Each structure stands twice: as structure tokens, then as C-alpha cells.
Amino acid sequence: MNDILPIILPILAALVVLAALIPVLMKTRRNIKDYPETRDANDPAESGQAPGGTLLEDRPGAAGPAAERSTLEAADVDDTDTVEVPDDVAGLEIVPVETPMPVAGRLARLRERLVKSNTVFGKGLLALLSADKIDENVWDEVEETLLLADLGTEPTMQLVDALRERVKVLGTRTPEQVKALLREELLKLVDPAMDRSLNVTRQGDKPAVVMVVGVNGVGKTTTVGKLARVLVAEDKDVLLGAADTFRAAAAEQLATWGQRVGVPTVKSDIDGADPASVAYEAVKAGIDQEVDVVMIDTAGRLQNKTGLMDELSKVKRVIEKLAAVDEVLLVLDATTGQNGLNQARVFSEVVNITGIVLTKLDGTAKGGIVVAIQKSLGVPVKLVGLGEGADDLAPFDAESFVDALLN
Structure with missing residues (x-):
């Protein structure tokens, strides 16, 4: 019996120590299993940054040089699936560069459209002023037509007064004569003498x-x-x-x-x-x-x-x-x-x-x-x-x- 005791006592001591360690090991296992999958980016320890803003790997005694960590992380990336990162300009149409139409060509096109869309001055006024008899009723209609055309009160009165005088002096009123009169008076109102050029010339070193x-x-x-x-x-x-x-x-x-x-x-x-x-x-x-x-x-x-x-x-x-x-x-x-x-x-x-x-x-x-x-x-x-x-x-x-x- 005395010969067996030296053998049994170490075994019993080991069993006692093991029994004491089992609860600790089980608790540690649970902690590992329940560890959160996402880290708190605001926690300096989790973000790899010291409270003062210094990267942990740059602090004295930090474990693992940054270069070694980068290499390991790069290797991990190689093993992941490819993920498409949305681009800020994705989906925007790539528009080919165009050659704009010359300005002279536009004027002709615009005039054609204006001829088709504007009929108040042409048909309305010409019909009124070409009548066999132009009395006060006709002039009232002319005035109303001009106001409806958004000419404004003052320009309308100016145009009507000028036409009254010229029609009275002219006597005869063929459509050609009336159209010429109306064109001259309207042109005065629109004022071709106004400077309509765009100031788009560089001045010195400024655009x-x-x-x-x-x-x-x-x-x-x-x-x-x-x-x-x-x-x-x-x-x-x-x-x-x-x-x-x-x-x-x-x-x-x-x-x-x-x-x-x-x-x-x-x-x-x-x-x-x-x-x-x-x-x-x-x-x-x-x-x-x-x-x-x-x-x-x-x-x-x-x-x-x-x-x-x-x-x-x-x-x-x-x-x-x-x-x-x-x-x-x-x-x-x-x-x-x-x-x-x-x-x-x-x-x-x-x-x-x-x-x-x-x-x-x-x-x-x-x-x-x-x-x-x-x-x-x-x-x-x-x-x-x-x-x-x-x-x-x-x-x-x-x-x-x-x-x-x-x-």
C-alpha cells in the first residue's frame, strides 16, 4: 500500500485541478461563441486606434507590424467572392459630342415655325385693313386684335394712330399696300436699332x-x-x-x-x-x-x-x-x-x-x-x-x- 501511494497521490491531485478548471473552460467557450459578429467602430480598442488617436500597431509593444497585417489581410481578400462596388456615375448616359447647327441655319428654321404659329397680325390685321370701308368699328377691332396679341396698351395706341394717319393719306388700300404699311409700323415698334448682340467676348485675362x-x-x-x-x-x-x-x-x-x-x-x-x-x-x-x-x-x-x-x-x-x-x-x-x-x-x-x-x-x-x-x-x-x-x-x-x- 505504501508503495502505491506515491503513484496515486499525483493522479488524485491532477483530477482535483482538472475539476476546478472545467467551469472556467466552459465559461470561456460560451464567451467565444457569443462574441459579437460586428465590432463597435467607435471603440478605440476595436478600431485599432488608441484613445488619443494613435494606431495601436504604431504604439510601442504593439503585436505584429502593420506590414505583416496588411499582407495577411490581402491574402484574406483573395479568398473572398468578388463584390461589385456601386459607382457614383453608374447608369449615367454617355452622350456623344454633337456638332451644333450653324446660327444662320437656325434663323431660317425659326422663321418658318413663326410663320406657321402666328396668325393674329398677318391674317387678322390684314383682313381688317384691306376692307372696302374702314370706319370706327374696324379701328376698334384692330385695337382689340393688337391688345389680344399682348402688344400692350401704349404700343397698341401708337400703332393704331400711325396706321389711321397713313391709311387716310394713302386713300387706296390694296392688300400689298396695307401689308407694307403694317410692316413699316410694326418694325418701328420692334425697333431694329436696339443692340441685340451678346456680350460674350473675353476682356483681357477674364472670360x-x-x-x-x-x-x-x-x-x-x-x-x-x-x-x-x-x-x-x-x-x-x-x-x-x-x-x-x-x-x-x-x-x-x-x-x-x-x-x-x-x-x-x-x-x-x-x-x-x-x-x-x-x-x-x-x-x-x-x-x-x-x-x-x-x-x-x-x-x-x-x-x-x-x-x-x-x-x-x-x-x-x-x-x-x-x-x-x-x-x-x-x-x-x-x-x-x-x-x-x-x-x-x-x-x-x-x-x-x-x-x-x-x-x-x-x-x-x-x-x-x-x-x-x-x-x-x-x-x-x-x-x-x-x-x-x-x-x-x-x-x-x-x-x-x-x-x-x-x-
């Missing part, structure tokens, strides 16, 4: 800067895109600034217009970004890249919203810290008629309008709004749009416009 403004829904962004095509057709180097930061996809829409003619666009990726900042960066880029023209698209705003109009004024002031604003073009929808005059007056007071872009002129059989706006503001209509096509914007020509009105 020409064009701001495009207007109320919501008149087609400002589209107008900027179409005007870019006009300028590219005239061999101008153009850059666009997407300062409409509030309308969803406005910047992308403008960039697509630019892409179609190879024109870059400066825009912010942040919705609701400060439009003045975007405009500033666009002009700065235009100066750095030595472009000819920088065009700034602005957000639509109601003319009776003081805060929004003040913001528009701020955009112009910020731009002028870098370069002069050579053109401020107000885009008006021709179908809004006399309401467009109210818009024009307010915008002119805030940002000093230099020219009018009249869109959707093919959607109205009137056309007199051209005269009314110019008479009211003393600002020329410089561009007209007669359709939704990419090249349906052209410089306004007074004689072509009047000839089209009279068919």
Missing part, C-alpha cells in the same frame, strides 16, 4: 460672364444648354456653372447639355449648396482655364419672394469679386403674356437685366409680348426659342420676326 435668371418653369437650364450650343457653333470656348442647387437633378441636366457639345460643367455634389459659392468656383475655373465664356444657371424664383431675390443679388455680387458680369439674361415664357412684364420689372431692379430670352414663342399665336417687354423695360429681346429641339434657339432678328408675323 465673359453670363447669368441666366427667371421664375420657375420657364426653361432656364434648357436655355443655358441651348445657348452653349449657339456659342460653340461660333467657336467659343465655354464653361457652365450649375448654381441651381435646389432643384433635383438640375446640375446633372445642365452637365448633360454641356457634355453634348463638349463643354465642362462646374457643380456641387451637395444638395442645397450655396449657389453663390458654386457660381464663384465656376468663374474661378473659367479664369484658370482661360475660357471665352462662363454661363451661370440660377435657380428659379418667384419675383415676389424678397429672400430669394436677395439671394440672386448675392450671387451676382460674389461673381463680381472675380470678374464683371457682362450679361444678365432674363428667360420669359412667351405664353404668360402680360404677367411676364411684372416678372421682368422686378428682376431688372434686382440684377440689372441686359437682355430677354423669350421661350415658347411657337406656343402662342400672339408675339406682341416682344414689343411690350422692350417698351416697358428698354431692354432688347436678344434670343428667341421656338421649339424643344436642341437647336431651337436663335438670336432675335427684328425684320425676320415682323416678316414672319405678317406671313
Whole structure:
């Protein structure tokens, strides 16, 4: 028995120690099984970063050099399945660069459309003034026709008085004579002597800067895109600034217009970004890249919203810290008629309008709004749009416009 004790005692001691260790091992096993699958990125220990911001592997005594860890992680990546990472530009249409139509060709097309769409002046007035007898009733109808054509009260009275006098002196009234009279008087009202050229010439080391403004829904962004095509057709180097930061996809829409003619666009990726900042960066880029023209698209705003109009004024002031604003073009929808005059007056007071872009002129059989706006503001209509096509914007020509009105 005494001989066996030295053998049994170590075995019993080992069993006692093992029995004491079993609960500890079981607890440790449970902890491993229940360990969270995702780590807390905010916990410095879990993120591999010390509380003070120092990477743990860079601290003295840290386990494992960073290079060795990178090698191991790279090996792990090789064993994983390939995952497609979404691209910020995925799904965007790749638009081929187009060659815009020459400006001269556009004028002919626009005149054809105007001839088809405008009948008030041509058919209505010519029929009235070619009547065998022109009495007060006829003149009343002439006046009413002109007012319905959005000519405005003052221009209407001016035109009627001039026609009365000339018809009285002329005596006979063949259709050819009446048409010639009407053309001469309308041309005076439209005023071919007004300077309708766009100020888009570089001055020294600064590009020409064009701001495009207007109320919501008149087609400002589209107008900027179409005007870019006009300028590219005239061999101008153009850059666009997407300062409409509030309308969803406005910047992308403008960039697509630019892409179609190879024109870059400066825009912010942040919705609701400060439009003045975007405009500033666009002009700065235009100066750095030595472009000819920088065009700034602005957000639509109601003319009776003081805060929004003040913001528009701020955009112009910020731009002028870098370069002069050579053109401020107000885009008006021709179908809004006399309401467009109210818009024009307010915008002119805030940002000093230099020219009018009249869109959707093919959607109205009137056309007199051209005269009314110019008479009211003393600002020329410089561009007209007669359709939704990419090249349906052209410089306004007074004689072509009047000839089209009279068919």
C-alpha cells in the first residue's frame, strides 16, 4: 500500500485541478461563441486606434507590424467572392459630342415655325385693313386684335394712330399696300436699332460672364444648354456653372447639355449648396482655364419672394469679386403674356437685366409680348426659342420676326 501511494497521490491531485478548471473552460467557450459578429467602430480598442488617436500597431509593444497585417489581410481578400462596388456615375448616359447647327441655319428654321404659329397680325390685321370701308368699328377691332396679341396698351395706341394717319393719306388700300404699311409700323415698334448682340467676348485675362435668371418653369437650364450650343457653333470656348442647387437633378441636366457639345460643367455634389459659392468656383475655373465664356444657371424664383431675390443679388455680387458680369439674361415664357412684364420689372431692379430670352414663342399665336417687354423695360429681346429641339434657339432678328408675323 505504501508503495502505491506515491503513484496515486499525483493522479488524485491532477483530477482535483482538472475539476476546478472545467467551469472556467466552459465559461470561456460560451464567451467565444457569443462574441459579437460586428465590432463597435467607435471603440478605440476595436478600431485599432488608441484613445488619443494613435494606431495601436504604431504604439510601442504593439503585436505584429502593420506590414505583416496588411499582407495577411490581402491574402484574406483573395479568398473572398468578388463584390461589385456601386459607382457614383453608374447608369449615367454617355452622350456623344454633337456638332451644333450653324446660327444662320437656325434663323431660317425659326422663321418658318413663326410663320406657321402666328396668325393674329398677318391674317387678322390684314383682313381688317384691306376692307372696302374702314370706319370706327374696324379701328376698334384692330385695337382689340393688337391688345389680344399682348402688344400692350401704349404700343397698341401708337400703332393704331400711325396706321389711321397713313391709311387716310394713302386713300387706296390694296392688300400689298396695307401689308407694307403694317410692316413699316410694326418694325418701328420692334425697333431694329436696339443692340441685340451678346456680350460674350473675353476682356483681357477674364472670360465673359453670363447669368441666366427667371421664375420657375420657364426653361432656364434648357436655355443655358441651348445657348452653349449657339456659342460653340461660333467657336467659343465655354464653361457652365450649375448654381441651381435646389432643384433635383438640375446640375446633372445642365452637365448633360454641356457634355453634348463638349463643354465642362462646374457643380456641387451637395444638395442645397450655396449657389453663390458654386457660381464663384465656376468663374474661378473659367479664369484658370482661360475660357471665352462662363454661363451661370440660377435657380428659379418667384419675383415676389424678397429672400430669394436677395439671394440672386448675392450671387451676382460674389461673381463680381472675380470678374464683371457682362450679361444678365432674363428667360420669359412667351405664353404668360402680360404677367411676364411684372416678372421682368422686378428682376431688372434686382440684377440689372441686359437682355430677354423669350421661350415658347411657337406656343402662342400672339408675339406682341416682344414689343411690350422692350417698351416697358428698354431692354432688347436678344434670343428667341421656338421649339424643344436642341437647336431651337436663335438670336432675335427684328425684320425676320415682323416678316414672319405678317406671313
